[in-house]
Amino acid sequence: MESGAIADVFLLADNRLLREALVRILTKKSDICVVGAAPYSPGALEQIKAAHPSIVLLDSVGPVFSEARLVTSLHAAIPEVRVAMIDMELDQHTFLRAVREGVVGYVLKDASATEVAATIRAVWAGEAVCPASLSMSLFNMVKGRPLPAGASRVLSRRELELVVLLRERLTNKEIATRLHLSEQTVKNHVHRILQKVGVQDRLAIVEHCDYI
Numbered sequence: 218m219e220s221g222a223i224a225d226v227f228l229l230a231d232n233r234l235l236r237e238a239l240v241r242i243l244t245k246k247s248d249i250c251v252v253g254a255a256p257y258s259p260g261a262l263e264q265i266k267a268a269h270p271s272i273v274l275l276d277s278v279g280p281v282f283s284e285a286r287l288v289t290s291l292h293a294a295i296p297e298v299r300v301a302m303i304d305m306e307l308d309q310h311t312f313l314r315a316v317r318e319g320v321v322g323y324v325l326k327d328a329s330a331t332e333v334a335a336t337i338r339a340v341w342a343g344e345a346v347c348p349a350s351l352s353m354s355l356f357n358m359v360k361g362r363p364l365p366a367g368a369s370r371v372l373s374r375r376e377l378e379l380v381v382l383l384r385e386r387l388t389n390k391e392i393a394t395r396l397h398l399s400e401q402t403v404k405n406h407v408h409r410i411l412q413k414v415g416v417q418d419r420l421a422i423v424e425h426c427d428y429i
Contacts, residue, residue: 224341227265228254230276235304239274242330249337262287266294272340274333276304278311281318282420288318289386299340303333309354312347314420316355322346358424376410379403384423 226249230236236254243249253268255261257280265273273291280287281302288300301322302315312323322340324333325348336346347355372380382392389407393400407419414422 222341223248223250224272224337225250225252225268225270226272226274226337227252227268227270228274229257229261229265229280230254230274230304231256231279232276232304235276239303239330239333243334243337246334249334259285262290262294265291269295270298272337273298273300274337275300275302275320278302278305278315281315281320286318286386288320292319301336301340301346303328303336307348307350309351310421312351313354313358313424316347316358317420317423323348323351372410372413376406376413379406379410380422383407383419 226243228236228239228243228251230239233256236256240251240254243251252270253264255264257277261280262285275281275287291298291300299322300320301324302320303322303324304326305311305323307325315323321344322336323346324336328336339346378396379392382395387395389400389403392398393403396403407422410422411417411419416422416424
């Protein structure tokens, strides 16, 4: 961040009270400029692209983990944009999923407006921000976690192949094209992998299979 530079922020928040309160607070900061604020909607990405912010603040996990993959789409449209989540729960799984999606700031529900502003400044300066209570989960993720007992032995060769493609965040249709399979066959494979590994969603498969 250059000396005297201003962080252009877009606030995407479904909570209207939070959204309006933060806009009032942040506009008083000399080094922060709110370039837009809106609730989440299918057209939100276009609004953000038009505003071209340096930082996007989100108050919900929905846009991050939905099929729309908002954070991925944002990075594709504005490569230099940085995304932070505010008003979050102290939940390790949600936090790690957010990090994997490209979120670089994670602020809990009990954070003050001063802490939110400090997070914006830190993220704008190129830093990553998370609660100290969640930092250990990052170390554990980098170190690598083993699969549940026996899972590595029960995945078939084809299922292991799918895990590699799931890590690339490919859709079922994209995987089907890559492997010359029908989309339904891919869906069946993914369903069986979920059962064998003992997790609830595709991202959790990747988290448990980082050894590949």
